[in-house]
Structures are given as structure tokens and as C-alpha cells.
Amino acid sequence: MQKIAFILNGEEVSLEVLSSTTTLLDWLREEKKLTGTKEGCNEGDCGACTVLVTDLKKGQAEHKALNACILFLPQLDGKSVRTIEGLASKTSDLRIQEEMISNHSSQCGFCTPGIVVSLLTAQLNKDKNYDDILAGNLCRCTGYTPIIDAAIAAEKNAEMPGWVKVDNNKLKKIAINKKSKQSKLFLPQTIKDLEKWCNKNPDGILVGGATDVGLWVTKKLMDLKQICFIGQISEMSQIKTANQSLNIGACTTIETLRNSIKISHPEFSELLRRYGSTQVRNAATIGGNIANGSPIGDSSPALIALGATISLNLNGKHRTIPIEEFFIKYGLQNKQKGEFIESINMPRKEENFRCYKISKRFDQDISAICGCFNITIKKETIINARIAFGGMAEIPKRAIAVEDFLIGSSWSEETISKACLEFENDFNPISDMRASSKYRNLVAKNLLKKYFIELSKTEKNTNVLRVEI
Ligand SMILES: Cc1cc2nc3c(=O)[nH]c(=O)nc-3n(C[C@H](O)[C@H](O)[C@@H](O)COP(=O)(O)OP(=O)(O)OC[C@H]3O[C@@H](n4cnc5c(N)ncnc54)[C@H](O)[C@@H]3O)c2cc1C
Ligand code: FES
Ligand code: FES
Structure with missing residues (x-):
């Protein structure tokens, strides 16, 4: 059994990985009872499960909106995750949340957490191409005009949430700890590590982004053994x-x-x-x-x-x-x-x-x-x-x-x-x-x-x- 460590809504989590194919969505909802992240399609289409994942690339924070339903827990090793519950401060909502309310951008609300996470991630990345940003967030009730109106309104005087800096500092600490540890077998960090793994496991399954393999698990209900996550090999x-x-x-x-x-x-x-x-x-x-x-x-x-x-x-x-x-x-x-x-x-x-x-x-x-x-x-x-x-x-x-x-x-x-x-x-x-x-x-x-x-x-x-x- 192997251990992974990541940051969830500002708290460091250290986990023994029982099954390499537990999805972040299942773990959040079933283990952590963080049910703000919704399950819609469970196959990467609707965006109801969108979370913000931050990784350090050459010391710089890289923010990504990702679908938690097809993201396996080991893929998070050394990264930070923010769910809808972890975006606002204790005393006030985020500006984008306030604007979603003022602009009537939510009706049944099922898509809303995913949309807020996507819009906040875009804001952190200074991205304003809302058609592209929201292409993976399906809203069946509201229509996108009030959602985009809220996003545009939130651009004005938008402040970087305080936790962004805190998460980045914690990520740096995790990265140092990670370097000092031996590379994990199923999470190779170098091409040499991967060669060794493939040599030992010729029938093993490599996982890059899991946008295909993820569905083998969530839709075909396959029980996958011998998995190797290759997304952290910087040389590749x-x-x-x-x-x-x-x-x-x-x-x-x-x-x-x-x-x-x-x-x-x-x-x-x-x-x-x-x-x-x-x-x-x-x-x-x-x-x-x-x-x-x-x-x-x-x-x-x-x-x-x-x-x-x-x-x-x-x-x-x-x-x-x-x-x-x-x-x-x-x-x-x-x-x-x-x-x-x-x-x-x-x-x-x-x-x-x-x-x-x-x-x-x-x-x-x-x-x-x-x-x-x-x-x-x-x-x-x-x-x-x-x-x-x-x-x-x-x-x-x-x-x-x-x-x-x-x-x-x-x-x-x-x-x-x-x-x-x-x-x-x-x-x-x-x-x-x-x-x-x-x-x-x-x-x-x-x-x-x-x-x-x-x-x-x-x-x-x-x-x-x-x-x-
Ligand atoms: C909602 C949704 C929309 C999509 N839309 C599109 C689309 O518009 N266009 C499109 O082309 N595809 C689309 N796809 C399909 C999908 O993104 C790709 O086919 C996918 O395989 C991309 O790579 P991955 O890293 O996620 O692959 P994974 O799921 O990680 O792996 C896929 C396969 O490749 C193998 N593999 C991965 N990396 C390597 C490697 N370096 N060497 C050898 N084997 C390897 C794995 O073992 C596995 O067999 C979509 C998927 C979803 C879920
Ligand atoms: S639940 Fe639909 S994309 Fe994840
Ligand atoms: S508000 Fe109902 S799906 Fe968007």
C-alpha cells in the first residue's frame, strides 16, 4: 500500500491508497461528506463535479479546473484541491458568488458549484473567454446569459482570495518533502522510473489524464490492477x-x-x-x-x-x-x-x-x-x-x-x-x-x-x- 499527500481546502491530507482508482468525487462525497461537489454524468461531460486543482510548475502555481468524477486520488499527490466549500472565507462569500446571486444566475442550483469553481479558476488565470471556460459546465435551467453577466460583473475589483497564497506556501512544503522521499512505484517522476515499472508490469495500465481510463472505471465498472500514473513525469x-x-x-x-x-x-x-x-x-x-x-x-x-x-x-x-x-x-x-x-x-x-x-x-x-x-x-x-x-x-x-x-x-x-x-x-x-x-x-x-x-x-x-x- 502506498501513501499520497495533498492539500484539501487548506488542510494537508495524508492517505494510504487502498484502491488506485477511487475517484476524487467519490472520496469527497462519501469519505469527507463534502457534497457541494455534485455528481451529474460521472463521465467528464457536465462539469457539476468541477474542482480547482493547483500544482507548482517550476515554483509557479498553475491553476486548473478539473472534473473530479474522472480524477483518481493518486493523481493529486503533491497538489492542492479546493472544492466549492473551500472557496469563500468564513465571513464573506466570494465576489463571483455574490454576483451569481445578484444576477439570478442559478435556478435549481445543481450546476452552480461547478460553475463557480470554473469561473474562479478562470479569474485566477486572468482568462475571460467565457464561452470556452463554460463549455464543460452544463446548465439546463438558467441559460448562460445571467451566468456570464455575473462573471463579467465579478471581474471588477475582483480580489485574489487570501487562501491562494497560503495554499502556494503549503504546496512548496509538500514539494520539498516529496523530493526527499523515494519516488513512489505507481507515481514515477522520471522516465527511468517508468521504464522500470513497465519492465516489471508489461501488462500494466498507464494513466495519463484518465479522461479515457476514468470512464473504464466509472462507466464500464472495470476493476483495474497494476496501474501507473505517469502525469507527474516532468521530462515527458x-x-x-x-x-x-x-x-x-x-x-x-x-x-x-x-x-x-x-x-x-x-x-x-x-x-x-x-x-x-x-x-x-x-x-x-x-x-x-x-x-x-x-x-x-x-x-x-x-x-x-x-x-x-x-x-x-x-x-x-x-x-x-x-x-x-x-x-x-x-x-x-x-x-x-x-x-x-x-x-x-x-x-x-x-x-x-x-x-x-x-x-x-x-x-x-x-x-x-x-x-x-x-x-x-x-x-x-x-x-x-x-x-x-x-x-x-x-x-x-x-x-x-x-x-x-x-x-x-x-x-x-x-x-x-x-x-x-x-x-x-x-x-x-x-x-x-x-x-x-x-x-x-x-x-x-x-x-x-x-x-x-x-x-x-x-x-x-x-x-x-x-x-x-
Ligand atoms: C467528456 C470528454 C470529452 C472528450 N472529448 C474529446 C474530443 O473532443 N476529442 C478527442 O480526441 N478526444 C476526446 N475525449 C477522449 C479523451 O480525452 C482521449 O481519448 C484520452 O485518451 C486522452 O488522454 P488521457 O491522457 O486522458 O488518456 P488516459 O485515459 O490516461 O489513457 C488512455 C489510454 O492511453 C494509454 N496511455 C496513456 N498515455 C500513454 C503513453 N504515454 N504511452 C502509452 N500508452 C499510454 C493508457 O494506458 C490508456 O490505454 C473526450 C473524453 C471525455 C471524457
Ligand atoms: S459528474 Fe459530470 S463531469 Fe463529473
Ligand atoms: S441552475 Fe439548474 S442546472 Fe444550472
């Missing part, structure tokens, strides 16, 4: 810039990646803004998104079109493969027992890269289709083409027949129309609850046409305009 959580490429550690969260590539890869960054919600992106890792081999994961088709490679580590032995070679067939990846994804390498810049996510809802929805394009044109002739799709096959897959047709052809509307016919040689998509096969085939062709129009810089508008009322 960094993005390094080399001459022509970016090296992204597999434990980098989707939100960190999204923010880091806003300038170099604005299209990819925008695609990641549509990935789940703030809470999901704060937890999910790029390595986990690739490793689960999902045919509808968003980062894989983008990385394939960008020409990315992944570096795999088996007990210290590395091999690097083009990312498309990782996906063999549904549920089967090019990965040996005990092997893990250490990092992803992608070009620093690709001018002609575009990616499009098609889903039923704008936010917090899985792609029906995700089309990614990267075509190089020289003197009006296509000299290279990388096109990849999610949602069109049982794995994220390149459109090889379309690419072959395009390479060597002229960059023209006629070429694009003819190339569209090749999609049938590449894909035979299924019909499911997200889209029919017919719809998927049609959208794939239309996305290539959209890409052509956008790259040709004609006046035609390819986006639905936002209408201000």
Missing part, C-alpha cells in the same frame, strides 16, 4: 523546440499544447479548442489521445497530416515511427507489451496545414469527421500531399488514393473535383449515431473543396459567420 511533460521540429512530451496536456502552438500552428490549436472542454483538455494528454487508438480522436489525423513521428520506449530502447504506422486496426496499435509513447515530433511550421472538425455540437463533442490537409504547391503544381481523416475508417487514416491523384497535378478546381472521386478508393465509412456513411463521404469531399477555396485565397467565404444580435 515538456515541449522542446529543435531546428525544424517541436518535440512534445507524451504527458503534455491538450490545453498546454493548444496554448503553446497558437502562433506556430493556429489551425491545430483551434482544433484543440474544440476538444472536449477546458476541464477535459486540462487533464487529457497528447500521448493518451494517440495511444488509445481511437478512430475519432482529434489529434491523430492532424499529426498524420503534419507528418509527425512518435518515439516509443521499451525498457530504454527507443524506436521512432511515422505516427500513421502506429494504428494497425481497430483496437490494435503498433506497440509491444511494456512499451510506451515517450514523445511526439512534429514540424515547427506548415503554412498550408488546415484541419476541420465536424461534430453535432460546437463544444464538448466527439468528431463525426475530422479532416486534415497539408498540400505543398510549387508553380501551380502539387508536389506533396498529406491528407488524413478521423471518423472515416476504423483507425485514423491517410487518404492515399486522393494524395496519389493530387501529386503532380495542377492546383485547380478541376483537379480537386476529380480527386474527390478517389475518396471511394480510400474509405468506406460506417453509419453510426454520429453520422451516416453517405454523410461522411460527402463531407470528406466537401472538406477538400473547402481547403482548396481557403488556400486559393478567393473571396468565397467558407465559414458560417457569427451573427451579432
